[in-house]
Amino acid sequence: MYVRQVMENARHTETAIEETLRVVGDRWSILLVRAGLRGIRRFDDFCDDLGIARPVLTERLRRLVKFGIFERRKYQDKPVRYEYRLTEAGLALSPALVALVRWSEEYSQELSSDVTLVHAPCGTELEQAFWCRSCQSTFGPSAVKGVTSSIDL
Amino acid sequence: MYVRQVMENARHTETAIEETLRVVGDRWSILLVRAGLRGIRRFDDFCDDLGIARPVLTERLRRLVKFGIFERRKYQDKPVRYEYRLTEAGLALSPALVALVRWSEEYSQELSSDVTLVHAPCGTELEQAFWCRSCQSTFGPSAVKGVTSSIDL
């Protein structure tokens, strides 16, 4: 059960996460995705929900649209109005978001009673696992922890 | 070893991820964790590896130590020297990191061959799944996507 890496790590070429974090790795972007998952779509609602400054929101949404995470679509003509919806790529960030939520739950103290993600059918707390399709095997983050030093992320 | 909250919130009560992202949600912190996972421990090595400005690195490491993600430990006495090691909490961020890597692989265009995480025993690409311990069932991110709108992240 080792996670291995197949790559040649060149010096100057940017790696995947580096590039990704350049898009999504600021204080607001992930929060915007989360807001999108919660159904928020309109400019002012993002603004109120997150308490983000308007100019920053403008710039951030523009960038997320440019990188295909949000889509800007007209939802009204009379006075022309636009809303922001998560694309498929944006929705695909949810596992990362869930992982962060799980981490928060476990390691972040002094949180008021907050969300606890559960498996809807049975109510048991969700765990995030690594899963090999061909082996049909599942192993949890704890198993991964043990090998992290040998992972080349 | 727990992350505790220090900041005040102005308008609404802070949720788990909001707090977490306040600690880890800047351009460098996650990259620092990743570097830590790759075995980097010394100040200058972080500096060279990430190309982060030294004053920023100082501040960031201090904060990550304060929040229990890194540990600053002396590794030499003669000239006293310190290194930074990931704590258990820090290592526990790896699932989130892996989720981001997976996302990058799939959705980040203009990225040529980069890292591909595989299941070492069989060489199959890793998938990240959600796993219910009591049901013994595993389901992929795609299944989760369907529920995200009803999840309160």
Next chain:
DNA sequence: GAGACTGAGTTCGGAATCCGAACTCAGTAG
């Protein structure tokens, strides 16, 4: 039809962060 309101922004000046480059400080090696 005058005034208030709405939603999606833009403009502003000041505050906070970021940056690279050069400096410090203790100890060590030649």
Next chain:
DNA sequence: CTACTGAGTTCGGATTCCGAACTCAGTCTC
């Protein structure tokens, strides 16, 4: 004595962030 190392600190300038106020088109209320 000089050079070097590792872990920072200090510096000035550039960038980004912020809240508050403004714009602009259309719409609702009186």
